[in-house]
Amino acid sequence: xxxxxxxxxxxxxxxxxxxxxxxxxxxxxxxxxxxxxxxxxxxxxxxxxxxxxxxxxxxxxxxxxxxxxxxxxxxxxxxxxxxxxxxxxxxxxxxxxxxxxxxxxxxxxxxxxxxxxxxxxxxxxxxxxxxxxxxxxxxxxxxxxxxxxxxxxxxxxxxxxxxxxxxxxxxxxxxxxxxxxxxxxxxxxxxxxxxxxxxxxxxxxxxxxxxxxxxxxxxxxxxxxxxxxxxxxxxx
Amino acid sequence: xxxxxxxxxxxxxxxxxxxxxxxxxxxxxxxxxxxxxxxxxxxxxxxxxxxxxxxxxxxxxxxxxxxxxxxxxxxxxxxxxxxxxxxxxxxxxxxxxxxxxxxxxxxxxxxxxxxxxxxxxxxxxxxxxxxxxxxxxxxxxxxxxxxxxxxxxxxxxxxxxxxxxxxxxxxxxxxxxxxxxxxxxxxxxxxxxxxxxxxxxxxxxxxxxxxxxxxxxxxxxxxxxxxxxxxxxxxxxxxxxxxxxxxxxxxxxxxxxxxxxxxxxxxxxxxxxxxxxxxxxxxxxxxxxx
Numbered sequence: 116x117x118x119x120x121x122x123x124x125x126x127x128x129x130x131x132x133x134x135x136x137x138x139x140x141x142x143x144x145x146x147x148x149x150x151x152x153x154x155x156x157x158x159x160x161x162x163x164x165x166x167x168x169x170x171x172x173x174x175x176x177x178x179x180x181x182x183x184x185x186x187x188x189x190x191x192x193x194x195x196x197x198x199x200x201x202x203x204x205x206x207x208x209x210x211x212x213x214x215x216x217x218x219x220x221x222x223x224x225x226x227x228x229x230x231x232x233x234x235x236x237x238x239x240x241x242x243x244x245x246x247x248x249x250x251x252x253x254x255x256x257x258x259x260x261x262x263x264x265x266x267x268x269x270x271x272x273x274x275x276x277x278x279x280x281x282x283x284x285x286x287x288x289x290x291x292x293x294x295x296x297x298x299x300x301x302x303x304x305x306x307x308x309x310x311x312x313x314x315x316x317x318x319x320x321x322x323x324x325x326x327x328x329x330x331x332x333x334x335x336x337x338x339x340x341x342x343x344x345x346x347x348x349x350x351x
Numbered sequence: 352x353x354x355x356x357x358x359x360x361x362x363x364x365x366x367x368x369x370x371x372x373x374x375x376x377x378x379x380x381x382x383x384x385x386x387x388x389x390x391x392x393x394x395x396x397x398x399x400x401x402x403x404x405x406x407x408x409x410x411x412x413x414x415x416x417x418x419x420x421x422x423x424x425x426x427x428x429x430x431x432x433x434x435x436x437x438x439x440x441x442x443x444x445x446x447x448x449x450x451x452x453x454x455x456x457x458x459x460x461x462x463x464x465x466x467x468x469x470x471x472x473x474x475x476x477x478x479x480x481x482x483x484x485x486x487x488x489x490x491x492x493x494x495x496x497x498x499x500x501x502x503x504x505x506x507x508x509x510x511x512x513x514x515x516x517x518x519x520x521x522x523x524x525x526x527x528x529x530x531x532x533x534x535x536x537x538x539x540x541x542x543x544x545x546x547x548x549x550x551x552x553x554x555x556x557x558x559x560x561x562x563x564x565x566x567x568x569x570x571x572x573x574x575x576x577x578x579x580x581x582x583x584x585x586x587x588x589x590x591x592x593x594x595x596x597x598x599x600x601x602x603x604x605x606x607x608x609x610x611x612x613x614x615x616x617x618x619x620x621x622x623x624x625x626x627x628x629x630x631x632x633x634x635x636x637x638x639x640x641x
Contacts (some may be wrong), residue, residue, distance in 0.1 A: 157571050165529065190531035202526035215519050218512065240591035263530065 116178060118271060119145040119164070124182070125154070126163045133159040135327040141271070141305055141320070146297055148301030148306040148314040148335070150348055151324035152180050157307040158199055161273045161323070164305075165196050176271070192241035193217035194266035196315055199275040201256045209240055212248045212259055216266030226266070231263040232300075236292050255284035261289070267295065268348065272296075274306045278313060286310075290317055311348040315339045322350075356485050358601045364490035365559075365573075366463035366597020368594060371552035372574025373547040373581065373589040373596075374501065380583050381542045382521040383434065385445045389452035390549050391571030393429075395564060396456045397550035398557045399421040399464050402471055411474040415554060419547050426546025427539040434542070435535065458563040471557035493555045500551055501590055504544070508586070569614050573600065578618040579624050582634020592632065596620065 122332070126134040134156045141147045149157050161201045163170045166186045172183040181189050181312055186298035191198070193214075199306040211277040213233060217226045217294050234241035243251060248259060255263050257277055271305040278286045294317055315321060331341060338344050345351060372390060379387045379544025397418055404414035433452070437444050475492035508514035520527040520537035527534055552574075553567065560566050573596050596617065604613045630636045 144408075167528070185533070186528040187531045187533045190529060196529045198526065198529060202523065204523050204526060204530060206522055207515065208516065211515055214512070215515060215527075215532070216528050218516055267531070 117175075118177065119305070120173075120175040121164075121347075122173040122175070123313075124160075124163055124170060124174060126159050127169045127171075133168070133327055134163060134170075137324070137327070137329045139322050139329060139332065141303060143270075144301055144303055145320055146293075146304040146306060146318045147320040147322070148308060148312060148318035149322050149324055150308070150311050150338070150344070152308075152347075154326070156327045158275055159325055161275050161305065161307055162194065164273060165194065170237040172258070187219070190267065193267065193270040193334060194273065195267045195269035197260045197264045197275060197277060198272045199279070201260040201293055203248045203251070203256045203259060205247070207248060208245050209248050209251065209259060210244040211235075213240070213266050216263035217268075219267065225268070228269060229266055231267050235266070236296065237262050252279050254289070257285075257289060258283060258292075261293070261296075265300070265302075269302055272302050272304045274304060275311060276307060277311050278308060286313065293317060311344070315349075353429075353485070354399045354605065355602075357604045360486040361490055362598035362601035363594060364486070364493045364597070365556070365600070366577075366594035367494050368552045368556045368570060368593075369573040369577045369596050370501065370590040370593025371497055371548050371555075372571060373577035373593040374504070374586055375548040375552070376574060376578045377581075377583055377586050377589040378548070380539055380578070381586070382517075382538055383438075383445070383447070386575070386583075387545070388446075388449040388571075389456065390545065391567030391574070392453045392456035392460075392564075393422075393426070393546055394549035394571075395567045396460055397546065398426070398471065398553035398562060398566075399460050399564075401554050402469060402557075402562055403464070405472065411467075411472060415474070418554065422546045422550035423543040425543075426559055427543040430539045430542035436539070442596035457531065457564050464564075466564055469562040470553070471562040473558035479636070489558060496555060497551065500548065504548070505587075513540075544608055572614065572617045573597070576620045576624075578631075579621050580631055582631025584635045585631065585633040588631055588633025 117140040117199060119188060121140065122138050123136045124134055125132060125136050136224065137160065149160055151157050159168060162168045164174055166189050168185055170182050172182065173180060176192065204215060213230060217229065220226055239255055239257060240262055243255065251259060277289060293304065297304055306314055306318060315335045318335045321333065321335050322329050323338065323344060331338065331344065375390050400421055401414050401418035404417055405411060423560055433448060437448065458595065475488045475491045477488060479488045501631045508518060516532045517537045517540060520532050520534045524534045557566065557569060574593060577593030577596040580595060581588030583589065600613055600616055603608045603616050608616060624631060
């Protein structure tokens with residue numbers, strides 16, 4: 116059974132239809148990426164999965180229908196969304212941000228262990244644990260966003276443009292850590308990225324979105340070899 | 352010198368009331384970005400409920416606690432029934448609803464309990480166990496009870512996970528939902544708490560100003576002034592602002608302008624702060640990109 120099975124999903128912002136019935140699936144343990152130009156519907160896809168926009172169609176997560184459920188219920192089922200723009204709680208400390216990530220959990224002991232796990236992935240966050248999160252650098256805030264998502268002990272992590280606005284070295288470091296999280300913590304990931312090369316390197320499956328439709332899908336290698344993808348998104 | 356000390360301490364006692372109202376207003380302001388004009392009338396109504404319970408023969412502190420529970424539930428209901436449906440509506444809709452609530456509570460209190468002035472008992476002993484002419488027993492009691500409540504609220508917001516979640520939901524509702532916080536529940540909880548804090552303020556001031564439907568009008572104005580002085584973005588600042596207003600009001604009334612112009616003083620302070628330091632003493636300057 117696939118971890119996530121999306122069928123004929125449409126999404127609407129008021130009268131505007133942003134997704135026109137897309138279908139895709141995501142295997143447990145895998146990293147899947149959604150590629151596409153600006154306005155193709157990548158962010159909307161992630162937002163739809165979390166119940167943040169009005170949708171039609173079906174989203175099955177671990178066999179359960181989750182479309183139409185309130186965001187906090189989907190989250191507590193183990194779907195962690197790392198939003199575009201990082202979504203930092205700027206006025207509380209770094210550590211409080213992380214604790215908020217485990218808000219839905221009750222297993223205090225395991226939460227403590229997970230906090231340490233996050234700090235081993237991101238030692239910088241430990242150095243800054245008592246600092247107001249709004250004063251962290253962009254890269255640190257992105258790491259904080261991933262760390263906050265990890266604190267949920269998620270089965271599925273939705274990552275929206277994690278490389279956005281970061282220096283190339285930081286991006287490299289971050290994607291290395293994401294790979295380790297995927298392998299060590301068995302967290303499946305759905306990754307939205309403008310940087311297609313980067314995304315295809317991390318992912319094993321990929322979908323290409325164009326104006327609200329899935330136009331190509333396949334393994335990352337197949338997609339990377341595809342003539343149109345190469346010309347339009349990889350640039351060679 | 353005695354007069355100065357007396358006036359200052361007495362100011363702290365009324366300041367405690369203003370601080371509570373300022374805190375209630377700021378708590379709601381943080382969550383929904385609007386100023387709740389009805390806060391005073393809600394507090395007045397709570398006080399009437401307590402008066403009724405006492406009139407039915409309940410001991411004061413028992414009535415006090417039941418009144419707090421009822422106010423908390425009432426505050427949550429107001430949020431769920433009245434404000435949840437207009438959550439995304441423009442500011443004017445909110446203002447209209449605030450005014451409506453003010454009028455409804457005022458008229459309802461008058462309808463049920465009529466507009467004649469009632470005496471509200473003070474729960475504190477008539478004589479202090481020690482000799483002093485600096486502060487009255489009721490005033491001292493008010494300061495103690497209010498500080499105790501403010502302390503509890505501080506601990507709640509600072510050290511509990513629900514308190515943290517409430518702060519998170521107010522500051523960043525989208526991210527809060529994404530970590531699994533029910534923003535709706537937090538909003539309702541915030542209203543419940545604000546109503547509870549207001550109820551404490553109402554029950555503490557009622558023995559001094561006597562109970563009647565319009566008793567909170569002037570007091571809320573000072574509460575607003577306290578909130579504005581301290582900064583609408585800072586709950587701690589609002590509390591300090593409230594105490595400051597109480598003391599300044601008394602000192603200005605005694606030494607400068609006389610008691611008739613005291614209320615004007617609150618308005619002057621509001622205007623002055625908004626003119627010269629709009630963020631308040633402890634508020635954050637919010638820069639918005641347009």
